Amino acid sequence: MERSVRSRKEAASHMRHVTIKDIARIAGVSTSTVSRALSGSKELSEATRERIVKICNEQGYRVNALARSLIRSRTNVIGLIVPEVTNPFYAEVSLGIETHARQLGYNVMLCNSQQDTKTTEELFGFLTSHQVDGIILANSHSDAPRWIQQFAPHLPTVLLGTPASLSGDEVNSVCVDNLAGGRLAAEYLLSLGHRSIAYLGHRSGSLTHQLRLRGFMEVLGKEGLTPTVIENTADSSSIGAGYELSRKLFNEGCPHTAIFAATDSLALGAMQAADEFGISIPDDLSLLGFDNIIYSSLPKITLSTIDQRKSLLAEAAVDILTQIIESDERDEFTHRMIRPALIRRSSCASIVD
Known part of the structure; x- marks a missing residue:
């Protein structure tokens, strides 16, 4: 009888609800450290995170997502x-952000602004x-930092695609180094011997395009x-826009040996x-793009391009936003710039003297 009572007591002990405080006590860390470990925060070492997760599994601790949402007044949706x-x-970046x-x-709630300021404002609302706990705005328009400040002044936000740091805007931002990308494109074409080069598809309203062109011309x-x-002058750098611009150029008699297209989509056009x-291409004309979209590597395309390193952009945007959400620190602004890389394929060739 005594043995039976002891077994029931042991079972009851194991069935006791394990709290985050219990995990923190066993691991010898603070509850906030346990929370960061379970949310995948980059602030902790992988060894510490793995040790805490192992203890959670051993103790049968499970995060109650609904309770956590109510306690923190969060939805875990961005x-x-x-x-x-x-x-x-943007399709590839969106997938990277969601993943x-x-x-x-x-979880991620995806919205399309259709390049329209009014629609962007409505979507923020x-x-x-x-x-949502925070918003990532992926946009290269020069007014994008102002939109964030105007439409979501009190919500954690990250701007992806425009270097807000250059204009001094108080906005968190992530972007590729477009200035360096333009320089990289020019250096590559020059190394192949090209001297007569066209820059295809500059959009004056896009800070991204302004920087790429500036680096290229420097x-x-x-x-x-x-x-x-x-x-x-179109609203977007689409394949159709690249096609129409190039048709006009070829109709007038293209004197150039190389074209640097502001985006891969323009290059495909x-x-x-x-x-x-x-x-x-490339026997009569070398063609270089910018973005390294998935279509650029297809066998019948094999476009040489400047890689934006989209996975790094996506991960950086999410990391910055979630860190703001979880720390509630909004007095400082983070500006992260990703260095681009040259991808050599078969659409560019050397000039033969």
């Missing part, structure tokens, strides 16, 4: 606003009314060269137009 998810670049956010315990200028700049005009 909003993501992109100009257009049909754009291959990394899920790993950290967050929509996401705020649905009590390097060419040092060699005493001035590229032909072909402006894009240029490829289509070149094919219609019987212009061989």
Whole structure:
């Protein structure tokens, strides 16, 4: 009988609800450290995180997502606003953001602004009314930092695609180093012997495009060269825009040996137009893009390009946003810049003397 009573007591002890305080006591750390370990925070070492997770598993501790949401007044949902998810670049970035956010315990609510300021404002209101914990705005428009300050002044936000640090805006931002990307493109084409080069698809309203062009012209200028700049007045840097701009260029008789397209989508449009005009790439014309979208590596395309390193951009945006959400620290602003990389494929060739 005594043995039976002892067994019931032991069972009751094991069935006791294990709290985060229990885990912290066993691990010899604070409750906030346990919380960071379970949320995947980068502030902890992998060894510490693994040790805490192991203790949680051994003790049968499970995070109650609903309770955590109520206690912290959080939903574990973040909003993501992109100009257009049909754009291959934004489609890949969106997937990267969703994947990394899920790993950290967050779900993503995806919205498309359709390149419209009014729609962007409405989407900020929509996401705020649905009590998202924070918002990532993916946009390269020069007014994007102002939109965040105006539409979501009290909500954790991160701007992806525009270097807010350059204009002094008090906005958290993540972007590729577009200035360095433009320089990298010019240096590569010059190394192949090209001297007559066109820059295809500059959009004056995009700070991203302004920086790419500036870096490109800086390097060419040092060699005493001035590229032909072909402006894009369309709302987006689409394949269709690249096709129309290139058709016009080829109709007028393209004198250049190389084209640097501001985006891969523009470059794909240029490829289509070149094919219609019987212009061989790269035998007659070298073509370099920017973005390294998934289509660029296809066997019949193999576009040389400047890689934005989209996975790093996506992870950085999520990390910055979730750290703000979980720490409630909003007095400082983070500006993270990712260095681009040159991807050599077969759309560029050396000039033969």
